[in-house]
Amino acid sequence: xxxxxxxxxxxxxxxxxxxxxxxxxxxxxxxxxxxxxxxxxxxxxxxxxxxxxxxxxxxxxxxxxxxxxxxxxxxxxxxxxxxxxxxxxxxxxxxxxxxxxxxxxxxxxxxxxxxxxxxxxxxxxxxxxxxxxxxxxxxxxxxxxxxxxxxxxxxxxxxxxxxxxxxxxxxxxxxxxxxxxxxxxxxxxxxxxxxxxxxxxxxxxxxxxxxxxxxxxxxxxxxxxxxxxxxxxxxxxxxxxxxxxxxxxxxxxxxxxxxxxxxxxxxxxxxxxxxxxxxxxxxxxxxxxxxxxxxxxxxxxxxxxxxxxxxxxxxxxxxxxxxxxxxxxxxxxxxxxxxxxxxxxxxxxxxxxxxxxxxxxxxxxxxxxxxxxxxxxxxxxxxxxxxxxxxxxxxxxxxxxxxxxxxxxxxx
Amino acid sequence: xxxxxxxxxxxxxxxxxxxxxxxxxxxxxxxxxxxxxxxxxxxxxxxxxxxxxxxxxxxxxxxxxxxxxxxxxxxxxxxxxxxxxxxxxxxxxxxxxxxxxxxxxxxxxxxxxxxxxxxxxxxxxxxxxxxxxxxxxxxxxxxxxxxxxxxxxxxxxxxxxxxxxxxxxxxxxxxxxxxxxxxxxxxxxxxxxxxxxxxxxxxxxxxxxxxxxxxxxxxxxxxxxxxxxxxxxxxxxxxxxxxxxxxxxxxxxxxxxxxxxxxxxxxxxxxxxxxxxxxxxxxxxxxxxxxxxxxxxxxxxxxxxxxxxxxxxxxxxxxxxxxxxxxxxxxxxxxxxxxxxxxxxxxxxxxxxxxxxxxxxxxxxxxxxxxxxxxxxxxxxxxxxxxxxxxxxxxxxxxxxxxxxxxxxxxx
Numbered sequence: 001x002x003x004x005x006x007x008x009x010x011x012x013x014x015x016x017x018x019x020x021x022x023x024x025x026x027x028x029x030x031x032x033x034x035x036x037x038x039x040x041x042x043x044x045x046x047x048x049x050x051x052x053x054x055x056x057x058x059x060x061x062x063x064x065x066x067x068x069x070x071x072x073x074x075x076x077x078x079x080x081x082x083x084x085x086x087x088x089x090x091x092x093x094x095x096x097x098x099x100x101x102x103x104x105x106x107x108x109x110x111x112x113x114x115x116x117x118x119x120x121x122x123x124x125x126x127x128x129x130x131x132x133x134x135x136x137x138x139x140x141x142x143x144x145x146x147x148x149x150x151x152x153x154x155x156x157x158x159x160x161x162x163x164x165x166x167x168x169x170x171x172x173x174x175x176x177x178x179x180x181x182x183x184x185x186x187x188x189x190x191x192x193x194x195x196x197x198x199x200x201x202x203x204x205x206x207x208x209x210x211x212x213x214x215x216x217x218x219x220x221x222x223x224x225x226x227x228x229x230x231x232x233x234x235x236x237x238x239x240x241x242x243x244x245x246x247x248x249x250x251x252x253x254x255x256x257x258x259x260x261x262x263x264x265x266x267x268x269x270x271x272x273x274x275x276x277x278x279x280x281x282x283x284x285x286x287x288x289x290x291x292x293x294x295x296x297x298x299x300x301x302x303x304x305x306x307x308x309x310x311x312x313x314x315x316x317x318x319x320x321x322x323x324x325x326x327x328x329x330x331x332x333x334x335x336x337x338x339x340x341x342x343x344x345x346x347x348x349x350x351x352x353x354x355x356x357x358x359x360x361x362x363x364x365x366x367x368x369x370x371x372x373x374x375x376x377x378x379x380x381x382x383x384x385x386x387x388x389x390x391x392x393x394x395x396x397x398x399x400x401x402x403x404x405x406x407x408x409x410x411x412x
Numbered sequence: 413x414x415x416x417x418x419x420x421x422x423x424x425x426x427x428x429x430x431x432x433x434x435x436x437x438x439x440x441x442x443x444x445x446x447x448x449x450x451x452x453x454x455x456x457x458x459x460x461x462x463x464x465x466x467x468x469x470x471x472x473x474x475x476x477x478x479x480x481x482x483x484x485x486x487x488x489x490x491x492x493x494x495x496x497x498x499x500x501x502x503x504x505x506x507x508x509x510x511x512x513x514x515x516x517x518x519x520x521x522x523x524x525x526x527x528x529x530x531x532x533x534x535x536x537x538x539x540x541x542x543x544x545x546x547x548x549x550x551x552x553x554x555x556x557x558x559x560x561x562x563x564x565x566x567x568x569x570x571x572x573x574x575x576x577x578x579x580x581x582x583x584x585x586x587x588x589x590x591x592x593x594x595x596x597x598x599x600x601x602x603x604x605x606x607x608x609x610x611x612x613x614x615x616x617x618x619x620x621x622x623x624x625x626x627x628x629x630x631x632x633x634x635x636x637x638x639x640x641x642x643x644x645x646x647x648x649x650x651x652x653x654x655x656x657x658x659x660x661x662x663x664x665x666x667x668x669x670x671x672x673x674x675x676x677x678x679x680x681x682x683x684x685x686x687x688x689x690x691x692x693x694x695x696x697x698x699x700x701x702x703x704x705x706x707x708x709x710x711x712x713x714x715x716x717x718x719x720x721x722x723x724x725x726x727x728x729x730x731x732x733x734x735x736x737x738x739x740x741x742x743x744x745x746x747x748x749x750x751x752x753x754x755x756x757x758x759x760x761x762x763x764x765x766x767x768x769x770x771x772x773x774x775x776x777x778x779x780x781x782x783x784x785x786x787x788x789x790x791x792x793x794x795x796x797x798x799x800x801x802x803x804x805x806x807x808x809x810x811x812x813x814x815x816x817x818x819x820x821x822x823x824x
Contacts, residue, residue, distance in 0.1 A: 352781055
């Protein structure tokens with residue numbers, strides 16, 4: 001079988017709706033995108049529902065699909081975050097997303113983000129990392145700013161427990177006691193151990209030198225760990241093993257890197273990949289070309305369109321798209337002959353909504369011997385007339401795997 | 413999440429095929445439909461298979477789908493008819509559609525419709541309503557003309573029984589003994605009780621004053637109840653609860669009103685809604701605008717195209733479509749800014765066939781920030797080039813729910 005390679009460039013949340021500030025065009029229509037449109041001219045395009053018509057998906061779920069998984073493989077946000085920041089997750093681990101927070105003597109949450117603490121979280125995490133209670137060992141690792149991930153490792157733990165985080169906008173409410181969410185002994189035990197651990201954490205962190213210094217400086221101390229989104233990692237076969245390929249993912253965002261690790265892809269990042277409009281597109285394009293030399297599939301993620309959609313800034317979203325266009329142009333320039341360049345998005349984030357929606361997103365495949373269609377523009381209106389038609393996320397990635405020569409024949 | 417509303421106008425059976433009497437155009441192409449075409453110009457369109465390619469559906473099933481259910485939720489025609497005429501259906505009830513019929517002394521069905529009896533059915537029904545036999549209580553309510561609904565209420569009943577109705581065109585055949593359709597005790601008992609009840613009904617009705625008078629006048633007596641389509645109501649969550657919306661349905665036809673009640677929609681009707689071409693389109697449009705003010709979704713049903721398709725009257729069908737066009741124009745005139753106006757049909761009823769077929773039907777969505785496509789005509793040919801592509805009934809309604817902001821995000 002002829003085997004080829006794919007570079008898939010993902011514009012996070014790029015799908016949108018016509019907007020009055022853009023002459024009633026979508027940001028993709030409005031933006032100057034010569035490189036995307038050239039690929040549309042030379043390639044084949046279509047419209048994709050990540051899961052199904054009208055169903056909004058999160059960035060994690062959208063990338064699960066784009067990395068080749070089915071919706072029911074979704075392991076919950078905790079495990080994805082842990083993988084994203086490079087923690088090792090073992091089978092049976094209960095993984096929780098956390099905030100370092102400020103709690104007063106009566107258990108009232110003064111600030112869910114401990115004054116958006118940026119420095120000292122490594123030391124604070126060190127003070128509780130490795131604690132053990134009733135056979136359960138604790139692993140804590142900070143993520144960006146006030147965020148962290150907590151892993152409980154031990155026999156007979158359950159992820160079916162409630163959050164201690166009272167959730168925004170509930171500053172001024174007490175933190176919640178963790179409750180079992182079913183009648184199993186495992187859930188009861190896990191909730192009880194976690195409640196004891198949270199008290200211990202509070203005692204240790206209240207006396208921590210980093211916090212003593214913060215209080216001296218008039219800052220809020222990071223003296224509590226608010227937990228949410230407990231999950232376990234299902235035993236998933238890495239997509240790379242299933243397809244017998246090597247994969248790489250280039251991204252600034254830890255969620256995307258987490259899904260990439262889950263799927264068996266090499267996760268590549270750099271501090272200049274900011275996850276915003278000022279991200280280092282030259283480096284991303286350069287790495288994509290370097291990686292495809294020894295990989296079969298490279299995913300390059302570009303976050304900014306999603307942020308501008310959430311912020312309802314259509315002109316800024318169009319600018320972000322123009323940066324994405326430049327990045328794709330650089331990749332196209334260095335694209336090897338045996339490699340497809342594909343475009344997709346993980347979901348729509350229409351400016352007028354400010355949230356992910358279930359509107360379909362445009363997709364495109366350019367490369368060797370592709371069946372060119374009649375469409376020559378990459379956007380939500382024109383790609384609806386593309387030769388790929390309307391397809392689901394799984395259908396789209398399977399189309400790519402098929403072009404790569406990696407899908408097993410059924411029958412003989 | 414941004415939440416919006418939808419008015420969905422349904423032209424029953426509007427889908428058709430090119431017809432020689434219409435210059436080989438379909439009735440939708442042939443009819444003058446300025447309002448439908450304006451919505452096509454300003455909106456996005458597509459083609460819909462209610463369930464799947466080539467599969468014809470009944471009006472009840474088609475509406476089940478349009479109200480948001482899956483095909484396997486279909487409870488049988490009996491329960492839908494019962495809800496349609498405002499009967500209360502309880503869990504465990506076996507519900508049957510019936511005809512008041514004329515049977516001679518040998519059990520031969522002389523007329524399945526008792527001379528299309530129109531008056532006196534309330535009194536006749538009263539004579540058998542409330543009867544009890546072996547712990548089973550009988551509820552009978554007349555519908556239009558010779559039609560009625562029979563409910564058997566009691567413990568341990570089964571809907572898996574055959575029809576006593578020999579079906580058209582079998583006048584002159586004996587009525588059928590009801591048989592259990594499986595080996596369960598429940599089915600055997602239900603069949604036996606119903607056979608006994610039918611004999612009792614016959615005895616009571618034969619002596620009824622309404623029938624005595626009919627015989628005097630040379631009319632056929634309504635002395636028997638032919639039963640068919642036994643069903644039980646599955647415990648279905650109302651769509652309105654699932655989506656957390658308020659819904660209203662405006663229709664003249666009891667089947668549609670029954671499905672509406674099942675789905676948790678307020679069922680609105682009026683005697684001037686005739687279910688034919690002379691229906692009160694001004695009232696329907698006025699009510700649609702009034703209802704959407706305090707509802708999230710309003711379905712407006714228009715029956716006439718289906719009737720003209722069944723009757724193989726393509727010119728009349730085109731006229732019916734022009735009435736539908738006027739109704740839609742009136743709704744569009746009063747449409748609030750936050751509301752989509754969508755068009756659909758429950759199935760095709762091609763004139764040349766005179767029956768429901770599995771030909772797909774055109775659909776359309778017009779409204780705030782919709783992704784306008786290149787199509788400007790609402791019919792079976794042009795909508796195949798619309799931006800929605802080809803989709804199933806469930807995909808279409810989920811698209812609407814997505815635009816309404818009522819579909820839960822999967823992932824984070």
